[in-house]
Amino acid sequence: MFWGLIAAVCYGVLLLPWPRSLYVGLVTVPSLAVVGFLLAETLHTGTLWSPYYKVTYQELDDPSVPSVTDIAVNGIPHQRAMPAAARLQLERQYGLPYERAVKPPQDVLIVGAGSGTDVAIALSKGAARVDAVEIDPKLRELGATLHPDRPYADPRVTTHITDGRAFLERTPRTYDLILFALPDSLTLVSGASSLRLESYLFTEEAMRAARERLKPGGAFSMYNYYRESWLVDRLASTLQRAFGHKPCVDVVSTAGHQAVITAGLTAADQRCAAPWPGAAAGTPPPADDDRPFLYLKDATIPPLYLITLGLILLVSLLAVRVVAGPYRRMRPYADLFLLGVAFMLLETKSVTGFALLFGTTWVVNAIVFGGVLVAVLAAVEVTRRFRTPPLPVMYGVLFAGLLLAWLVPAEWLLSLPVPLRAVAAVTVAFLPIFAANVVFAKRFAETADATTSFGANLLGAMVGGCLEYAALVIGYQGLLVVAAVLYLGAMALLPRRPALA
Numbered sequence: 001m002f003w004g005l006i007a008a009v010c011y012g013v014l015l016l017p018w019p020r021s022l023y024v025g026l027v028t029v030p031s032l033a034v035v036g037f038l039l040a041e042t043l044h045t046g047t048l049w050s051p052y053y054k055v056t057y058q059e060l061d062d063p064s065v066p067s068v069t070d071i072a073v074n075g076i077p078h079q080r081a082m083p084a085a086a087r088l089q090l091e092r093q094y095g096l097p098y099e100r101a102v103k104p105p106q107d108v109l110i111v112g113a114g115s116g117t118d119v120a121i122a123l124s125k126g127a128a129r130v131d132a133v134e135i136d137p138k139l140r141e142l143g144a145t146l147h148p149d150r151p152y153a154d155p156r157v158t159t160h161i162t163d164g165r166a167f168l169e170r171t172p173r174t175y176d177l178i179l180f181a182l183p184d185s186l187t188l189v190s191g192a193s194s195l196r197l198e199s200y201l202f203t204e205e206a207m208r209a210a211r212e213r214l215k216p217g218g219a220f221s222m223y224n225y226y227r228e229s230w231l232v233d234r235l236a237s238t239l240q241r242a243f244g245h246k247p248c249v250d251v252v253s254t255a256g257h258q259a260v261i262t263a264g265l266t267a268a269d270q271r272c273a274a275p276w277p278g279a280a281a282g283t284p285p286p287a288d289d290d291r292p293f294l295y296l297k298d299a300t301i302p303p304l305y306l307i308t309l310g311l312i313l314l315v316s317l318l319a320v321r322v323v324a325g326p327y328r329r330m331r332p333y334a335d336l337f338l339l340g341v342a343f344m345l346l347e348t349k350s351v352t353g354f355a356l357l358f359g360t361t362w363v364v365n366a367i368v369f370g371g372v373l374v375a376v377l378a379a380v381e382v383t384r385r386f387r388t389p390p391l392p393v394m395y396g397v398l399f400a401g402l403l404l405a406w407l408v409p410a411e412w413l414l415s416l417p418v419p420l421r422a423v424a425a426v427t428v429a430f431l432p433i434f435a436a437n438v439v440f441a442k443r444f445a446e447t448a449d450a451t452t453s454f455g456a457n458l459l460g461a462m463v464g465g466c467l468e469y470a471a472l473v474i475g476y477q478g479l480l481v482v483a484a485v486l487y488l489g490a491m492a493l494l495p496r497r498p499a500l501a
Helices: 002-015 020-043 084-090 096-100 117-124 137-146 164-170 204-212 229-243 303-324 327-358 362-385 391-407 410-415 418-445 450-492
Strands: 047-049 054-060 068-073 076-081 107-111 129-134 157-161 175-181 214-225 248-253 258-264
Touching: 047 137, 054 137, 068 137, 076 117, 076 137, 084 117, 096 175, 096 214, 096 248, 096 258, 107 117, 107 164, 117 129, 117 175, 129 137, 129 164, 137 157, 164 204, 204 214, 204 229, 214 229, 229 248, 229 258, 303 450, 327 362, 327 410, 327 418, 327 450, 362 418, 391 418, 391 450, 410 418, 418 450
Parallel strands: 107 129, 107 175, 129 157, 175 214
Antiparallel strands: 047 054, 054 068, 068 076, 214 258, 248 258
């Protein structure tokens, strides 16, 4: 809210008429102030800025457990770097995966390695090699410098700063034990509806990928504070469907539903304390790559979201009305309104698609948003410098691109080598985006009132930004269908050209 208020004030100031030299000062001074504020925060002892969070840390003064560092992200308690022996004694869940596996693991993969406690425990259990996957470089950095066991300095440990699902899909290695060690990001992927950094880790397809990376006799395990009993059952059901047999489910504590869910490569490769009775009635089905919303129990948009989106639309309507004039003047540009709605859905589908194919890291997101901007610029320049086909032809190219995006399955793209996958993904994602922007550029060039027509398109973009949340109900693939319908509507609303005499 604080940064939102600052941005709103800055935009409000820019709307007022000022001399050009004063505009430069109005932009430069606040920018330098923000940079100075962030620099001061960074230099403050116990504070780091990662690509995802503001990370703060402090050593706890607890005589019963010495050498414990408390780590918080964005002001929320997140991790504790503490000796492996102390963690195993205090919290039983950390040792249960090793008890449920039938053989001591030699090769271990840890997704969500964080500050290193899970890595230290694996080493203490006799692991000969540990691949530690962590998406946040600053958490890994803290683990290297502050963890009392110094697990990252051990030659048996190899660190990978990347997305866990992406690592699973790319690595050729197999493991005796794969651990999802409390991967809870506490943040969303920017511009991608309700997609979280770890969303693609907990889908049925991700569990199948983990199963494929197990050695004979190997096991997969995940543990966390799941907070809801139905969530434990949902994850256990996901493992059951992916592995073909019931997993071991250990509810360590009903407070916060602290649980460990373990599945051997076969039923003989796990030893449960008691059989899991199965999911309770009303448990939602496993999440999948199309709807990777693990924490959403029902296929609905939560009321709080609807209220917030309604307020955003109300403010957008008022703002566009002030700048672009009465809405009745926008009626001839209804097709531009629909183009704005559909384009935002295409952008969301591109971001989420690349997150699945290459990981939810900030680098991937930056590349995708940069690619969208390049596609927009390229379409404008191509339209301006070259003679492009007429609008009906460009709409045909657009619909062909949408059909290609619909028909090419993510599973096939994931099976490709990374370089070839990148070429195919760029083609599938950016062909419709480029064609859509050529359509917009050609149509916008024909408008008689640039301000009003752009206002209609901008209002459509705001509606499209809110409509992205329909993915919670219909999935990301369904957004392509909605976009196609909107583009059909835009094509139908094209102004009719007068017949030649």
